[in-house]
Amino acid sequence: MATLVLHVAGGAALRLLLVAGGAGEALMQRIEIGTPVTSLLRLREGLFLQTLGISPYAGAARSR
16 A cells, blocks of 8 residues: 555656656657547547548648
């Protein structure tokens, strides 16, 4: 139980340090750290571009 508490507290501290250091925006662009929100944005943009007859990989959110 104490190990779980330490892991959760360490994870929370790491997140706070990353946010305070301004790394949030840079990390959000990384595909390895995709969230459902950013994935949904990429999916919607890709589908929109495809309906226009443009390659889905041409979009800004999709190509990252």
